[in-house]
Amino acid sequence: MKQEKESGIDAGNPYVTIKGKVRYRNNLNTECNRQYISMKARNKLYFSVIVISPFVITWMHHWLYKGYSPPIVLEEIYYVPLFLGIFRYGLKGALWTYGLVSVAYLPFFFGVWATTWLTVLDRCLHLLFSGIFAFLAGFLISRERRRQRQTEKDRYLAGLGQVVTTIVHDLKNPLITISAFAKRIHEGKGDEGRAVHAIWDSAQKMQNIVESTLDFARPIHLDIKEEDLTCLMNRVFHSCKIKAEQSGVTISLKVSGEPLIIAIDSRNMERALSNLVDNSIEASRVGQGVVISAEKGTDHFVIKVTDTGMGMDREVLENVFVPFYTKKRKGTGLGMAIAKKIVEGHSGKITIESLVGHGTEVIVELPSQPLPK
Secondary structure, three states: OEEEEEEEEEOOEEEEEOOOOHHHHHHHHHHHHHHHHHHHHHHHHHHHHHHHHHHHHHHHHHHHHOOOOOOHHHHHHHHHHHHHHHHHHHHHHHHHHHHHHHHHHHHHHOHHHOOOHHHHHHHHHHHHHHHHHHHHHHHHHHHHHHHHHHHHHHHHHHHHHHHHHHHHHHHHHHHHHHHHHHHHHHHOOOOHHHHHHHHHHHHHHHHHHHHHHHHHHOOEEEEEEEEEHHHHHHHHHHHHHHHHHHOOOEEEEEEOOOOOEEEEOHHHHHHHHHHHHHHHHHOOOOOOEEEEEEEEOOOEEEEEEEEOOOOOOHHHHHHOOOOOOOOOOOOOOOHHHHHHHHHHHOOOEEEEEEEOOOEEEEEEEEEOOOOOO
């Protein structure tokens, strides 16, 4: 059984869309239509309540008190539609809701409802103060929403600027190397073989930077199939074992002997888990250890990568998933961001617990629901 899944991000935040067989595409369209219909229904409900409630309140006054002057408590109920209009539609909503409330309130200026000039004055003051309240509240809410939108825009532009700066900085060094050695070859100076090797190595670094950036920016196509998580963990273990031995770090795997069947894109998940294990190896000193484990919970699988390395301080822990954030000499700072994107593309979540000087534990939780028939 096979399902294709596509995971993408928008402005730094990851979102999941599904593209696959007709039944899955129809399910997505149905869900989108359901959400759209629900949103329209809520808007209609708010609009209907705002429009109808002032006149219902006026009718309640007439029905309950007939020719008596309505108590002040009931007069304050007119603020309910004002609140709804203000918080739902801002300043424009405040103004037109106040207009509706004023129209519904007009009967109290005539007949038995306004027998003295004091009652008329009371009605006028009520309308005046409610109008001032509606305008000020609507103005403040609209201004705050504009400020929030501007803040989000500024944050997005700042993030975009940081991304561009980081990419340019990472590409600059290998580009300088290529330029310098190409010039030496052109002038016939130095060891040509060494120069070609340096140019090739720098070109590979640039290609890795570009590919990592593209992997992060574009949607990841997930080929979802039922796989044995135990086999996947064994592949991750063996692929990282060589690096661990070269670094003098011990690595161990703890999984149950029985198969752990999970709907997963094994290639991309292996990539994400290998990245997590590599980070743990790099954070460990000679003689320290890294433990990889996987187990089945009640409704999800739990994968843990634990090390006893240097750990992370608060700054690193808060920014570990931020694209291009890194304190390593090598690397683009995209590994953890891509791993998070892959995990969340599987409807899972990734969390990190770390303490400086004591090590780090990365916890990946993946849903255990089988593929639909």
